[in-house]
Every structure is written in C-alpha cells, then in structure tokens.
Amino acid sequence: MQNKVVLITGGAGGIGQAAAKEFLDNGASVVLVDLNEDALNAAKENLGSDNIHLITADVTNEEDVERYVQETVEKYEKIDIFFNNAGINGPFTPIKDLEKKQFDLVMAINTTGVFLGMKHVIRQMEKQGYGSIVNTASNAAYIGSAGMPAYIASKHAVAGLTKTAALEAAESQIRVNAVAPAAIDTNMLKDIQNNLSPDAPEQSGEAIKAGIPFGRFGTPEEVAKVVYFLASDNASFVTGSLYNVDGGMQAD
Numbered sequence: 001m002q003n004k005v006v007l008i009t010g011g012a013g014g015i016g017q018a019a020a021k022e023f024l025d026n027g028a029s030v031v032l033v034d035l036n037e038d039a040l041n042a043a044k045e046n047l048g049s050d051n052i053h054l055i056t057a058d059v060t061n062e063e064d065v066e067r068y069v070q071e072t073v074e075k076y077e078k079i080d081i082f083f084n085n086a087g088i089n090g091p092f093t094p095i096k097d098l099e100k101k102q103f104d105l106v107m108a109i110n111t112t113g114v115f116l117g118m119k120h121v122i123r124q125m126e127k128q129g130y131g132s133i134v135n136t137a138s139n140a141a142y143i144g145s146a147g148m149p150a151y152i153a154s155k156h157a158v159a160g161l162t163k164t165a166a167l168e169a170a171e172s173q174i175r176v177n178a179v180a181p182a183a184i185d186t187n188m189l190k191d192i193q194n195n196l197s198p199d200a201p202e203q204s205g206e207a208i209k210a211g212i213p214f215g216r217f218g219t220p221e222e223v224a225k226v227v228y229f230l231a232s233d234n235a236s237f238v239t240g241s242l243y244n245v246d247g248g249m250q251a252d
C-alpha cells in the first residue's frame with residue numbers, strides 16, 4: 001500500500017476508522033470523509049498519523065461528493081482505493097407506519113450516497129485506467145427484517161449497484177466489490193440494541209449473538225481486513241463480489 005491513496009466515507013465511524021488504520025499501517029495515505037466534523041477530528045487524533053486528510057461532507061449531496069473527490073485529487077493526484085462506507089440504520093418502524101421522509105433519508109445516505117460516490121470516483125478512476133472500489137453492503141442485503149424496511153431496501157440496492165458498477169467499469173480495469181458484514185461492534189450496533197430493548201440493551205445484544213453461529217459480535221478490525229484484501233492487488237481477479245463478514249450468519 002506504499003504511495004496508495006485511499007478515500008473512505010463514513011471515515012469517522014467504527015468500520016471506517018478501523019479500515020483507515022489498516023491502510024495507514026500498511027503505508028497508504030488516507031482521506032476520511034464524514035458528516036460529523038467533531039468525530040472526524042477525534043478519528044484523526046485517535047489514528048495518530050500525519051498521512052490523513054479530513055473532509056467534512058454529506059454523501060447525499062452531489063456537490064459535496066464532487067468536492068470530496070476533487071479535493072482528494074488536488075491533494076494526492078489520484079484515488080487508488082475508494083471505501084464507500086457511510087451509512088445509518090434508520091428507524092425501527094414497520095412499513096405501514098413508516099413516514100416517507102424517514103424512508104427517504106435512509107435511502108439517501110445508504111443507497112444514493114453509494115451511487116453518487118461511485119459515479120464521481122469512477123470518472124476519476126477511468127482517467128487513471130485503474131482503481132478498486134469496496135462498498136459497504138450488509139447481511140441486510142440478502143434478508144428481510146421486520147421493522148427495518150428502509151435499511152433492508154437500501155442494502156439490497158447496494159448489492160445491485162455493486163454488481164452493475166463492476167460490469168460497467170471492468171473495461172477500465174476498475175474493480176468493484178462489497179463487504180456484507182453483520183453485527184459489528186460499533187455505535188450503529190449499540191443504537192440497534194437500544195432501539196430493540198431501550199430498558200435492557202444487553203438483552204437484545206444477547207439475542208442478536210444467539211443468531212450468530214460464532215456466538216459473538218464481529219469487530220470493526222475483522223471487517224477492515226476483508227476490505228483491505230478486496231482493495232488490494234491480492235484480489236486482482238475479484239470484481240462484482242459480495243464478501244460476507246458475519247460469523248456464519250449467511251450459511252445458516
């Protein structure tokens with residue numbers, strides 16, 4: 001990863017930061033994009049490297065997306081790897097009670113954000129004649145889940161966008177893959193536990209673990225290692241794939 005430039009959205013979050021650490025430890029320069037400026041500054045301090053550039057941006061806003069791509073290229077002249085990862089879980093509300101604006105927000109961040117990121121990064125990577133993109137899907141890309149309609153729809157869409165982008169970008173030697181994690185120990189999972197059982201989040205945590213063959217949550221570092229593999233030349237003939245990082249959930 002020496003001299004590689006890695007652009008990460010949702011870079012201040014649990015999985016984004018773990019991925020940043022993996023790439024930094026292996027010699028890359030990293031650009032972290034996130035909506036939360038304070039969390040970005042905290043991430044930089046936490047990661048403790050000079051090879052980090054921060055950009056505050058909203059992945060749902062196309063002008064922001066163009067700006068984060070342009071600023072990265074102005075600073076580093078290229079984008080070798082794009083980890084298109086920002087996301088939210090959204091409300092726990094069945095379809096019949098879900099407000100359109102709640103549905104739209106989850107779709108805007110998790111799906112439109114991924115689409116816009118790929119749109120502008122692929123344009124840059126086409127100029128370079130190479131590149132590797134890893135989107136963050138989820139176990140939610142395969143299954144239904146009562147009470148999480150927007151999240152489930154948004155991640156199914158990420159799977160479809162990943163395969164489609166892989167086909168469109170193949171002739172430019174750009175690879176596009178996705179990770180499909182489940183139950184990774186980050187703020188998002190804490191929020192899910194709090195929503196499922198506000199008075200006893202540890203109980204919903206145990207219930208989630210009971211559905212995982214490995215019987216535990218995954219760590220952000222375990223996702224980061226798969227992202228690193230997919231982004232690297234070790235995966236040079238891998239494109240259009242979804243890689244499960246789920247302790248065996250999809251096998252069940």
Ligand SMILES: NC(=O)C1=CN([C@@H]2O[C@H](COP(=O)(O)OP(=O)(O)OC[C@H]3O[C@@H](n4cnc5c(N)ncnc54)[C@H](O)[C@@H]3O)[C@@H](O)[C@H]2O)C=CC1
Pocket residue numbers: 009010011012013014015016033034035036039057058059060085086087088089109136137138139180181182183184185186187188189
């Ligand atoms: N934690 C889990 O169990 C799983 C997480 N995922 C996915 O992993 C990705 C990362 O999530 P985590 O690190 O777990 O959560 P997190 O909540 O720690 O990180 C998400 C980050 O995305 C940022 N973000 C939210 N909206 C944004 C916007 N409009 N523009 C820019 N940045 C925005 C947040 O500020 C936050 O820093 C998400 O796409 C999530 O859906 C997928 C499967 C399982």
Ligand SMILES: CC(=O)C(C)=O
Pocket residue numbers: 089138139140181182183184188189192
């Ligand atoms: C948030 C998510 O995608 C899970 C728990 O699989």
